[in-house]
Amino acid sequence: MDEKSAVSTSYTLFTGCLINLRYPHFEVTARESANRFGIQLQNSAHFTCCPDPVGMKSMDSTLWLTLAARNLSVGEEKGFPIATLCNGCFETLNTANRILKSDSTKKAQVNTLLIKSGREFKGALEVKHLVQILYEKVAPDGIRKAVQKPLTGMVLATHPGCHALRPSPFVRFDHPIEPKVLDEMVGALGAKVQDYNRKMMCCGLPIYNYDKQVSTGLAMAKVRYLQGVDGLVVTCPSCFLQFESAQLLAKDKTIPPLPIFYYFELLALALGVDPHRIGFAHHRIPVDEAIQKIQQT
């Protein structure tokens, strides 16, 4: 971590497509949570899609890198490190940032294009996931101390998600194969965290357009394996979308529904934020039963 970000408590929030356009409550829960810990999240109207680390990169890697560099240059103009709320945005912006910081040829190539539109990538800032920022600045102990309504009684499993962990030289969020950050962050809320053997499995979302059966089959292999827990916690709206959709599309209706939680929903709940602002009513897999497991203290 560089010195500037170690002392910074202001970040420019990069909300990304899915949260802006499908899960606006996630932004509310992230803002409410960050606010409690004195982390200021600034806005910028000039961001676009990160762009998507799978589709856009598969279409044209140079285009993907250039558009990511444009978003990074918007962040540089604001002057604060970027905080993302999505593993996909996190991977695109982090990977592009590190590629461009280390490869002067690619940087020059991208800047030739950016300068024509009045922008420039300088390589001046860091990109972090908001969960990572809280982990580093507040730490699980600090979260535990701030919790007003612990999730005692809930048994949760975590899905850290591929793009927060890998490719590890670029993203540097947690151990790429034996991650622990999200488990500790969920444990800090008072819930029991259950480890499981299928933890590293991909949600399958990126191939949904190309083979629905394989894509949702991957998600369901995980859901089927997780019977007995009260919910699955994710840090990525794409994984959230996939795990809910796959369950709704699944032909085998004998598999009990598995509630999916975005980490900041649970953090906000434990911090005492009004549950109506959290947006649980918008979940397509109902969460009421899971939340009722919380023992009143």
Added chain:
Amino acid sequence: MRLEPDLKLKIVDILGSREFYHCYQCGRCTSFCPVFNHFPHAFNPRKIIQKMFIGFTPVLQDPSLWLCTTCYECFEHCPFGINLADVIVAMRNLAGKRYGTRKELTAEWNQMLSSGYIYPETERLRKIRSELSLHPLAPDGAEDLKHLVSALQESFPKASASPMASAPSGAENTECHPHG
């Protein structure tokens, strides 16, 4: 059939790296691939890279090329640290250049150009955002993007779906040996 032995060089040009030459087909990538683990007949990354090495051009039109989720397990487990997922992504880039951008990606790109985001805005969403006192989504990013894209198109005049890709045409096929 005729092979295209320099296919791997075209992938090197896209990646800007020869790192994947170290691959000796050990198959560790495939043993950790979640798609292969659950759907072994649908996707096999070891076979994809092997076909690319020998210049078996039809691999670029094989639907399984699109079943990599880019989870990067292959990269983390490769004894040589080869980023196989990115090799597959580069193969997709080349496939798009030769045979045309996939319609799913063209749709994504068109949405991106019109609003700056790859998901459309709905009336319901506008209502929810306003109930939550969230700022309305500004068109500034999309406007900014339009300036950049026109700069891109000047640099890459053969624009198709992607401003950087060349349009699919018969002429492109001279580069690609007939097979069958």
